[in-house]
Amino acid sequence: MTSVRSMCILLLGYEVIPKTVSTRDRGGKFIMAEPILAYLIETDDGYVIFDTGVNSTNLTDPALRQSLFMDRGWLTPPIVLPDHEFLAQLELADVAPRDICHVVLSHVHCDHTGNIKHLRHAKFWIQKQEHDYAFSGSAGPAVFPQDYDFSELDWNIVDGDWELMSGIEGILTRGHHPGHQSLVVTLPGGTKILTADVGDLWENFEQEILPGESCDDIAALGSIRRLKAIAQQREAELILLHDPVRVQQIKLAPDRYR
Numbered sequence: 722m723t724s725v726r727s728m729c730i731l732l733l734g735y736e737v738i739p740k741t742v743s744t745r746d747r748g749g750k751f752i753m754a755e756p757i758l759a760y761l762i763e764t765d766d767g768y769v770i771f772d773t774g775v776n777s778t779n780l781t782d783p784a785l786r787q788s789l790f791m792d793r794g795w796l797t798p799p800i801v802l803p804d805h806e807f808l809a810q811l812e813l814a815d816v817a818p819r820d821i822c823h824v825v826l827s828h829v830h831c832d833h834t835g836n837i838k839h840l841r842h843a844k845f846w847i848q849k850q851e852h853d854y855a856f857s858g859s860a861g862p863a864v865f866p867q868d869y870d871f872s873e874l875d876w877n878i879v880d881g882d883w884e885l886m887s888g889i890e891g892i893l894t895r896g897h898h899p900g901h902q903s904l905v906v907t908l909p910g911g912t913k914i915l916t917a918d919v920g921d922l923w924e925n926f927e928q929e930i931l932p933g934e935s936c937d938d939i940a941a942l943g944s945i946r947r948l949k950a951i952a953q954q955r956e957a958e959l960i961l962l963h964d965p966v967r968v969q970q971i972k973l974a975p976d977r978y979r
């Protein structure tokens with residue numbers, strides 16, 4: 722039986738956004754700098770990564786920066802310092818791109834699909850509704866098909882809750898996006914729930930506040946409640962992908978959860 726050995730969390734930059742992007746109708750006066758994380762999971766069968774951060778080429782190339790961010794109404798593009806580049810973070814974790822066999826995507830917003838270009842050899846796992854949306858030709862302005870639409874990618878489509886291998890479960894948590902999913906990872910030392918964008922901030926979970934963007938508000942609230950329920954039932958820790966306070970309390974690369 723395959724099992725999970727460890728998990729290393731990568732800090733891949735920050736996005737500077739109005740707080741209302743994270744909390745619906747709340748905090749309209751405030752701008753937040755929110756971290757962008759990805760999760761490297763070591764298993765007996767190689768590495769799995771959950772999400773891939775933002776493509777820094779889109780930030781450094783002036784024409785791309787203008788057309789993808791400034792022309793689409795961003796306050797400012799995300800910030801990726803040299804230490805937070807995807808390959809630098811992998812090196813810090815002592816992992817090579819080739820060591821990564823599986824890429825699970827929570828959803829196709831640009832802060833989750835940016836480094837697929839380095840992982841084209843891997844198997845990709847995505848929910849059916851998200852894949853349909855990603856290739857519909859009419860995805861929203863924060864979706865960059867050029868970051869994930871590579872002809873050689875091995876897409877594996879799942880529909881609903883599923884298991885990648887023993888200790889790694891995908892949970893369909895739609896709402897923020899049509900086929901958003903979260904991951905439940907059972908490590909030797911305990912279970913972690915990787916929420917992705919079900920709720921950017923702890924406030925979303927604590928007070929059951931909707932994310933700023935959703936395609937289905939009832940489903941989005943249901944997903945917040947479902948992850949809280951799984952956390953309670955399984956005595957699991959919720960690990961948030963964008964919370965600037967919680968990120969300071971978790972282990973980041975090169976430290977690992979075991």
Ligand SMILES: [Zn+2]
Pocket residue numbers: 830832833918963
């Ligand atoms: Zn995000």
